[in-house]
Amino acid sequence: MALIPKIEPKQEKKVVSARLDEEAHTMLQRYAAFLGGATHEYIIGESLKRLFRRDKEFNEWLEKQEPGAPTISHGTNGSSSNTKTQVRPAPSAA
16 A cells, blocks of 8 residues: 555645655656656655654654644544645744
């Protein structure tokens, strides 16, 4: 079973540019094929959302940055397509 859903929801997009080593790029291409032709941006985005949901230390850190602000929602199943993720913007350094 795939760890991320095979459905690409329509959402507003922000541009991020990244360079991957050859092995990571090859595996990204293979995972896209495994998911039936998913885009690289979809796989990367869903993987990051999963990481953010599951990293307890990161979520504790987020809570300390803005106590009481909504944190990342935790679904019962990380691969559920109806799991909602709310990510707070990082505090500005200015």
